[in-house]
Amino acid sequence: MELRVEEIKKTAVEAALNEVLHQTLSSAGDRFVALREAGFSQLEDPDGLRARGRQVKDRCLANLPKLLRLLERRVTDAGGVVHWARDASDARALILGLADQYGVKTVVKGKSMMTEEIGLNRALAAKGIEVWETDLGEFIVQLADELPSHIIAPAIHKNKEEVARLFCEKLGVPYTENPEELTMVARRVLREKFLGADMGITGGNMAVAETGTLALFENEGNIRMATSLPRVHVALIGIEKVVESWDDFGVLLTLLARSAAGQKMPTYLSLITGPKKPEERDGPEAFHLILLDNGRSRVLADPVLRDSLFCLRCGACLNVCPVYKRIGGHSYGWVYSGPIGILLNSELLPPGSARDLSYACTLCGACAEVCPVMIDHPTMILDLRRRLAEDPVWKGRLVLSKVLPMKIYAWISVRPFFFRFAGSMAMALQRLVAPSGEWKWLPEALARWGARRKIPRFKKPFSRRWKELKTGSRKRKSSG
């Protein structure tokens, strides 16, 4: 996938000025928030369940090598094939090799962030293989030649007018803004592709090690078709998706379905254990499961960042993030967006390559409040900032304009005399550059800050007022 994390400042500003985008993201976000709240309010002990979800992920990650080997054995026993991929190029090569092996001309895909991580669509297209996204939102962004902007709602950034124009232009259908009619158009186009495809490629929400079963959650039925109609099913999952048992699965199912869309269960839940059995009528002849690392074992070994591998990809943290709702998913510059995107993009890309990303956060903590597995995003984002400032592996070029003010302020702050003196100097300076109340000159960053906000003025500091009060040199007044 195209890497644009270094451009976040530019893309974020452009997105923030787009009021249509903000309206679209806000109303969709509010709908998701309401669904989630309704879903959680039916639970007897929502926080207790979240804590259990956290324990499940924690234990499964602690036993990851063992569980992955068990998963491999069980999938193989069921007639499937397991492949291991160290990074994106490994995974791409594996899938292209399989496509070649099975003589694949057309691929239908289920929604999968993992295939975005490895830039699969482009790689397949380069080999002359036709690829169709079959999730409605993914289908829309594919037609628009864009990338998904939300983990579970890939086209959340588009309103129905934009989708109507897109379908009209790309599919040659009469213009309609009616969502049902638009859906029927997609259904008509995709039904043919399902029937003609040689390979279905999906991600996976969980893999249950004890039986070697891949679990896929969806609400449209397209994954059910993509995993049962073509001759071959290839599933690509991150290594952190494995759970030990069906008990673990039950806990995470409840959390994920409710957290994503307030559902008790997803509309379609596909549980896939190997390819079609001799006695079965439907299903693929071959089932391949690719287990991708792509930086995850590095994250797993990190005591602070490890928790981000708990993520179930429900999207709840995006829906409550005030920054996400202003800048949209594309601004984050890589596969993931919102609070979890700051973490995952920073962690899975080479350390230090996503410098500005960790600052695209007000530390408001709304994300941590809704996370179904209690990931503490703000604390971890703060730790990313520490790495970027201090850790030799993460920190890059020294930017004096950022470092110096922090060092100087710290130096002054441990010397009370200088601290008070600097305050007096600032006030004296203010008399020069802001004699009448409006600042005549300010450093660029402050001036931009103050475009629509009044820059505060230094007043006689509290410390001096206190002294005067206590020594009686100023008569005590009732109000400042």
Next chain:
Amino acid sequence: MQGKKPPRKVSLFIPCLVEHFFPQVGEATARVLERAGVEVQYPERQTCCGQMQFKTGYHREARKMARHFLRVFGDSEAVVAPSGSCVGMVRHHYRTLFRDDASWLSRAEALGRRTFELTEFLVDALGIVELGAEWPGKGVYHDSCQVSRLLGVREQPRMLLSRVRGLEMVDMEHQETCCGFGGVFSLEFPAVSEKMTGDKAAAVVKSGAGFVISAEPSCLLNIGGYLEKTGERVKALHIAEILAHQAGEPWN
């Protein structure tokens, strides 16, 4: 503080923003505390808690400042500040700063337990909600993220405000949404921050209130600055300013 005797003496912890830009908030805080019956001290060697250094990742610098803070306030019976984010810094983030330094960690934890945001100190530690304050008009309370989410202080300010004579409190849309300040965020992403602040200001104006009240000076700087620059008539006030004003006192 349950089961313990309420502190008799408190040390005022005045955040940098209050020291320089909102000194009247510091004075109001002292007055409210005195009215609540505690003796108020102001340790004069206090400077800054190091929040900005910590939140931009400069832990080495933040640690120096934190040690200074712990030396200055180490003997205080209780520390009270009119700011949720600075209290959060001392109570929560100092633990992160000193996670590899057992002796400073224990000093930080001990002081963290004795450091309070003003409204939680009044309600939780002293058990006081009635301060005899009067403030005519309509107000809306802004839940600062650092007060509500980091400290879990949501009810205390509302309890105190509900007892203020003449003050009618109203609600606003998206009550718990961040105002878009986020400290360094607003300098790194000023245009995005400004849009978020605009959303918050619009919600404040739509509520019909004449005052937006918060327990966090940085939000007041942000929301108040926006309201003032864009010509709105709603005033941003710190909760201490409201609580400090008594019936019959002059307005200035």
